[in-house]
Amino acid sequence: xxxxxLEGSANKLGVGLIKHDMTTSPPTxxxxxxxxxxxxxxxxxxxxxxxxxxxxxSHIVELIHQALADAHITHKDIDVICFTKGPGxxxxxxxxxxxxxxxxxxxxxxxxxxNHCVGHIEMGRQITGAENPVVLYVSGGNTQVIAYAxxxxxxxxxxxxxxxxxxxxxxxxVLNLPNDPAPGYNIEQLAKKGTKLLDLPYTVKGMDVSFSGxxxxxxxxxxxxxxxxxxxxxxxxxxLQETLFAMLVETTERAxxxxxxxxxxxxxxVGCNMRLQEMMGQMAEQRGGKVFATDExxxxxxxxxxxxxxxxxxxxxxxxxxxxxxxxxxxxxxEVFVAWRD
Amino acid sequence: MxxxxxxxxxxGAEARVYIAPFCGRKAIxxxxxxxxxxxxxxxKKLTSRRVTQEARCxxxxxxxxxxxxxxxxxxxxxSLIYMELIDGLSVxxxxxxxxxSTQAARTHIAEEIGRALxxxxxxxxxxxxxxxxNLLMRxxxxxxxxxxxxxLSYVSNLVEDKAVDLYVLERxxxxxxxxxxxxxxxxLASYGTSCKASKQILKKLxxxxxxxxKRSMLG
Numbered sequence: 001x002x003x004x005x006l007e008g009s010a011n012k013l014g015v016g017l018i019k020h021d022m023t024t025s026p027p028t029x030x031x032x033x034x035x036x037x038x039x040x041x042x043x044x045x046x047x048x049x050x051x052x053x054x055x056x057x058s059h060i061v062e063l064i065h066q067a068l069a070d071a072h073i074t075h076k077d078i079d080v081i082c083f084t085k086g087p088g089x090x091x092x093x094x095x096x097x098x099x100x101x102x103x104x105x106x107x108x109x110x111x112x113x114x115n116h117c118v119g120h121i122e123m124g125r126q127i128t129g130a131e132n133p134v135v136l137y138v139s140g141g142n143t144q145v146i147a148y149a150x151x152x153x154x155x156x157x158x159x160x161x162x163x164x165x166x167x168x169x170x171x172x173x174v175l176n177l178p179n180d181p182a183p184g185y186n187i188e189q190l191a192k193k194g195t196k197l198l199d200l201p202y203t204v205k206g207m208d209v210s211f212s213g214x215x216x217x218x219x220x221x222x223x224x225x226x227x228x229x230x231x232x233x234x235x236x237x238x239x240l241q242e243t244l245f246a247m248l249v250e251t252t253e254r255a256x257x258x259x260x261x262x263x264x265x266x267x268x269x270v271g272c273n274m275r276l277q278e279m280m281g282q283m284a285e286q287r288g289g290k291v292f293a294t295d296e297x298x299x300x301x302x303x304x305x306x307x308x309x310x311x312x313x314x315x316x317x318x319x320x321x322x323x324x325x326x327x328x329x330x331x332x333x334x335e336v337f338v339a340w341r342d
Numbered sequence: 343m344x345x346x347x348x349x350x351x352x353x354g355a356e357a358r359v360y361i362a363p364f365c366g367r368k369a370i371x372x373x374x375x376x377x378x379x380x381x382x383x384x385x386k387k388l389t390s391r392r393v394t395q396e397a398r399c400x401x402x403x404x405x406x407x408x409x410x411x412x413x414x415x416x417x418x419x420x421s422l423i424y425m426e427l428i429d430g431l432s433v434x435x436x437x438x439x440x441x442x443s444t445q446a447a448r449t450h451i452a453e454e455i456g457r458a459l460x461x462x463x464x465x466x467x468x469x470x471x472x473x474x475x476n477l478l479m480r481x482x483x484x485x486x487x488x489x490x491x492x493x494l495s496y497v498s499n500l501v502e503d504k505a506v507d508l509y510v511l512e513r514x515x516x517x518x519x520x521x522x523x524x525x526x527x528x529x530l531a532s533y534g535t536s537c538k539a540s541k542q543i544l545k546k547l548x549x550x551x552x553x554x555x556k557r558s559m560l561g
Binding site: 152160242258286 | 354355356378380383384387471473475494510513514520553
């Protein structure tokens with residue numbers, strides 16, 4: 001069984017092809033193709049929905065051709081087309097969903113609408129082999145501590161205001177760092193040279209976190225701190241990372257202690273930050289636990305994750321009828337009925 | 343290990359918890375150890391702040407006759423708090439027992455939790471980490487609910503802070519114990535009768551709920 005996955009909820013456009021060999025139990029999973037094209041706005045700016053949607057529309061056909069070529073298959077071999085139903089930005093989502101619908105009609109295939117967050121979780125589980133971990137999902141738009149129970153991915157903790165990736169991206173704009181390959185990546189590289197820790201607000205409420213205070217503080221003080229020579233740009237990046245990530249690791253640990261779990265899986269774009277992975281590893285080691293993480297191919301938004309979550313749902317008999325293939329900007333992780341897990 | 347003759351019983355997110363002798367009785371000793379993942383300066387700041395906050399808030403609750411463990415001794419230098427050993431299960435564990443699964447038991451727990459939280463908010467203590475793991479059922483006839491784990495607590499008279507406190511518990515309830523919405527309603531009803539400013543706080547809670555839900559946006 002082969003699934004095509006189309007993802008474009010934010011500035012990454014991803015196309016993936018995944019194969020589940022159903023003759024074995026559990027099915028043997030092979031990744032046939034995983035291609036991506038990213039929209040990079042100029043330094044100092046974020047990506048706007050309109051421009052991002054235009055980017056996706058301009059590149060999606062060539063990416064699908066490339067994915068089919070990489071996989072050495074034709075559209076006849078595809079069983080199901082999976083696309084991101086939400087959450088995400090409206091314009092980019094609908095531009096990709098339109099392509100999914102068109103292909104389904106042209107090629108006479110079934111459609112499966114996928115929750116983006118569930119896509120990240122299923123991809124992470126598949127790649128790392130983590131069975132039932134506490135999941136930290138961190139990206140530009142999402143910050144959630146999740147665990148599975150009774151057919152749902154339940155949110156134990158989340159950001160009460162802005163997401164961690166958004167906080168990093170916006171600080172990158174203050175420093176005018178390039179958006180290529182990613183603002184967070186450039187902060188990570190700069191932070192390696194930082195040594196001096198700036199005392200930033202630290203806001204943890206149980207398993208929830210709040211980042212807006214930190215962002216306001218650092219945005220309004222950065223200029224003064226840099227001009228006086230008290231801190232370097234590297235020091236500020238370092239301080240921001242150390243503080244944000246300490247909050248994330250703390251709340252993840254709290255969820256692990258509360259549930260009694262020893263495994264933690266990090267997914268989402270911010271999840272490929274090596275410093276975050278390192279800190280999580282140190283936490284897990286102190287509790288006799290284990291961290292699972294993936295690299296940028298699977299952490300950062302991609303088409304494979306949508307194909308993987310979609311094919312799992314499809315195997316339980318789930319499809320999305322044409323009239324229900326609309327997209328939604330707000331689609332909570334815990335709204336999805338996880339029929340494929342016990 | 344800094345705890346003399348202690349037996350480790352649990353490693354929470356914040357601290358290691360030991361049972362150790364203290365002046366001829368058994369006590370709980372909570373040791374906040376250095377977190378390897380945290381920058382040393384940040385770690386030191388958070389740890390010392392939390393040790394003092396916890397001891398202060400426990401003391402404040404105790405004075406107001408709210409059921410909390412009695413603090414015996416605080417050793418700030420070693421980040422240790424010696425406190426009363428409570429005999430009983432956590433509410434999370436208790437709700438999974440046969441007894442704790444009955445309707446009557448759950449109504450009782452809900453009333454107890456609501457009352458305890460109402461009294462705590464009356465004296466402006468905000469717990470900061472309310473989960474069913476941080477509430478114990480005293481194992482005697484009173485079956486009183488004991489509030490523990492005040493590491494994230496602080497003193498505040500703001501309606502906002504108290505509403506977020508309830509919101510944190512609500513989220514812990516819905517994620518840990520699916521299908522317990524009725525029970526949480528009972529908690530709020532009981533909270534309403536025991537907390538003085540409950541009307542404003544519950545109204546604020548509605549606002550806070552909407553805020554949390556917004557967070558299902560981009561990815």
